[in-house]
Amino acid sequence: MRTPRRRRDASLLTLGLFAAIAAAMLPVFSVMAPGSWTVQAAFLTAALLGAGLVARLCALPALVATVIELGIWVFALTALFGRTTAVLGFIPSPVTVSTVPGLVSAASEEIRTGVAPVAPGVGLAFVLVAAIGALAIVLDHVVLTARMPLLAAVGLVAVSLIPTIAIPADVDVPGFVLLALALLFLLRVDTRSRHAGSRSRGRGASATALGIAAVAVLVAVVATPLLPQPALRFASGGTGGYGTTINPNLELGNDLRQPRDVDVLTLQTDAPTPPYLRAVTLSSFDGSVWQPDRNDTVNVPDDGPVFAAPEIDPDIAVAQYTTDISVGELDSPWLPVPSPATTVTGLQGDWLGMPDNRTIVSRAGSSRDQDYEVQTSAPRPTLEQIRARPVGGSELGDAVRALPADVPAIIGDTAREITAGASSPYDALIDLQTWFRSSAFRYSLDAPVEAGFDGAGLDAVADFLQARTGYCVHYASAFAVMARTLDMPSRIVVGYLPGTLSSSGIGQERSTFTVTSSQLHAWPEVYFQGIGWVPFEPTNSLGVPTSFASGSTGSTTTAPNAPQQSQSAAPGSQPTTAPSLGNQDGPGLSSGSTSGATRAIGPGLLIAAGIAVLLLILAVPAVVRFLRRRSRLIAARAGDPVAAWAAVQDDAVDLGIPVPGGESPRRFAERLVRDHGADPDDVDLLRAAVERVSYAENALDATAGPLLADAAARVGASLRARVPGPRRVLARVVPRSLVVRPGTAAAEERERVGA
Template structure:
């Protein structure tokens, strides 16, 4: 049988395998995109992505069926993708509606800017508009071009599978949710299909002998069995394993979880769509208390820093903090609160203020007397159940109005502000508080102003206006836009109070929970969700202590004190430590996530945050590690391919040995064209690169016999073929400059530049 006859017989199989690989690749890309629906809502962009991807892959298939060079396939795919993207998104500036012009390309930055804005301000699942739709369709089409080259030209479907799995994981990492079982099964099936077709195509290039057929079938059956078991284990067994703890991502990175952010970087996490119950509270207080976790007193004009001061161990029994001291005549109420933590994983312990005794904790916990907060260096709040006894000062309106703010022992930093404080902050503070007769009246005026109709609660306005922060510049912008969330209200209130000489700090903790039962013996029970993580300001009054205020519009309970006249000196106090919505001291429901305005269709965005500034190095370190590992991926892939070639050569396959030689040459920058015969290539290696004539002659003669004389593979010749390849490789590398050898190791060109094939009729796809 002649070479021409072999080519004719194998052409149908080559075309069929190329078609099957293309179809499998399309299915794999579609499956990998299914998790995107949890982040981007399905819409017209899906149809566009499906159509453009199918057209791109189809163009590449037509080129390959026509036996044109692989580079032409990639060029044709890129051209088809550009034409279709132009027809869909740039008709108004294109010739005949499909041919892009300079104006068409000039519109791309605007589309990408629009997409970036949609991503930045949108809430998952985002409704894709024109900009985001363009980005999605173009990205998927580009992915199709790259993977088509990897699968059909470079013939590395496993590498393509790794890329597709990574793509499918990105939406799940961004918005954690239940596993998409259907998507996983489809992707697994598509990748296994690609591997099977590619393996069959490679086997077809060197038909096995009759004795080898049972072994090949056995290997295929074993591989399919292993794949089936792996999929079954992933789908059935994995959900039965213990689930990892939920954690909030660090501020500014988004994410879902249950911890407490000490850095006021709450914006991105507030916009997350998932809400979970973090803890429950049972209290003898007439209303649910605010639960404080972290106080922030130091302010440099840009960042509020969490307090760090001397600590004392929390004893198993007895008081951890000194008794509350108040001025003569101020009433102190004693309340007991039991906190049961569910999905809260934080080193800061939520406690009512001002706590005196904390019992029932497991692990080593420390108290900060300066602010009566509790923290651990190694443990967590997860599954803690503890009791807190708090002595709450209850001054009358007359008492707090007559009290001075601060005190001689107070840290001067509590009133410090940067020298470059925007004038609008101090001017506005003085304007709003004009006419106030006491510091308390000034603070009450500020609180009333922030909670008036001049302001609105908004998660999106700070992002849209570019001031999503807590520094003085963000405060100035907030006072102009007058829309934001708790971080902006608390920071603005504290900075304006300091501008009036009043010591103020910020507290991070939880809003009062939602009543889950009626009043009964032992107190009322409340549930607290992740969406109720909150920030509010506090001000220090002599003889009373730190008094919380609630400036956040439409949330929480505003602070005000009742007059003590006619009540024998006792007063009903409506502070953020109580629920002012129930002046008769009956339990009531604190604001829940449903009460938050301006949230659109969000389903309970939780305020999430990171483990603190101590872990901010983790993300850059992981990125650096990933980049280092990525640097060695080509080298590892090349080593695996060389090992595969030499294994086949050791079994007596001269074609594999010759292909190994060609790839070594390509890596070192030596051309190995398919238009050059084995005899000419061997002669060039001998004359130009000093290769031993006997070694290259052995390989050349063997590949010519099996390619043209149709000699059977001789396993006995395997060791000689491998030894010859090893000696030639050593000679070629010895003659190459050190820089060339380094590049050949790290970035082997043979992975992307295909070496010439002397047995063209034995190539399955990508010729």
């Protein structure tokens, strides 16, 4: 039969566990949109924990409680997600069980193609509710059966961190505080139930918990913003299966092969031709995968420039354009912008800019329903100027040139064969572009899949050069890799083709263009000194190939095709314009060179903040020790001699005075007076009080409490006065009593050596 105290403690632990699970699930809302699944998960968790509590109050074995909880878990999931095939609506039938793999598969597809926060469908909702219910069963037995709340705390903290790892964002302070309070409540109830006979230990645990909580919250709120920002995470796949996001990993084939074409954005521009829209830049290539850039970022201000003007040689002409973009069905952390952008205004939410490639990205936001204006400064060199410029530069680093050692011979040999007659790097690149766009190649979305080389790695490039059919990913990757074999720095851009002219834009000063999901595109860029990153268009039958006119013609570039010609991501469509020609980041630019507001913090302030955080962390043991000592003295003042005696023992441990477990209070008191200079009257008062309570079990007069507290304080002061100054400081800063308990074997051995 459970005692009233045990029943109360079990009820409180169950309530605290429910609160802790709920708090740990709050960060999930950053990746999963709340909905009916949230209510279902809360209902199932409450039912499972309630059933476990009832089983324990009825003194049922733990195994029986587990069976009951598992039964409720199965019946509830069946009623919520499989009642149409279940017996009586909640008992799973063989047909019900057979639907589970389909639900899990659907959940996997939602996770793969969704963009945070995902609105869970039936499959994903089933997996979420089932997982939370299973977690509740496990933690219920960890906390209430095994009485290991600290282990449960570790598990809940790990669960709460998963969404943050997936999509880094600012610290969710309210969620952190709620989870901390719930976990501390669990630890407090468990500690009190274990030490029900000692008020001082219970109060000491409470004071310690409060001290840890206060310092932990302070460190989280103050220190976290000063830490280096986590690497950006990138969405991939499509939303709802219609390719309405941007896949930065060059797996664009699935998006382009979607059965339905969706309008993703519209744009208006005063440029003579609509620009390509860049979203993601990929510079690192390991031979298998092109990785999106994860460079330093700057905040995008509400007004004013995001990036500094491109550093272009003075003799190069520069054109200034303005483009207004309205995003619709595009759910991506990457923002499509013409290039090279200098100013982006009108955005809602927190957005970051990458100066090295002039792209805009959000750590947790979305491009959907954004309306913004982009200012660009595009270099317009003549044919003679770009032919005279060398490629590359020491400021670029090694990533844009790196290639693995095992590059298939066909790639380098073909690149050298095609460009053998070129007299300049630009002419070599034009030769490559012309070759890819010739009749020797054919655009196809399906041929790479059928032939088994649908990718962007070296093997896929080698197969593509033999099959000579593919889509933009294969053309862009092959061009970039071949340029690197010629020792030219190259990278790939993922974004959108310019779009189709809207009928409403005909005859207006600023034309309006509509961009669809099928116009998702990839193209290569090569860096020219004094000009910047120059885009090329090798994809056969799409876009307009990059070219420049001679300065003697009176224009800086070849005249592009008329804007009213449409562009789509299908072979044989009408071209519109070449990629914007110009510098994407400018040589020598860094995050500290932008004129807009930046994320950078001055070195002096950063060092000072780091020192402050370090001192704060170092102060944690002293703060916790102070709170515990104060709690013990308060308990002693209330008439608890055990608390007063424990305070003296802790002081002795901190100062390196042995406190053996087999030594009686009388022998310990004699040693304190004889060897360490403690006042005999104070020590005798404390010793007599603790012996009376421990051996005679006589209650102590409450009026003696202040005498006990004062005596304990004086004994501690006298012990500290007899040790050297460094020892006193060490006892304050690193109090050993927090980890070394009086009477333990390890403590006795350590203290004997220290003495």
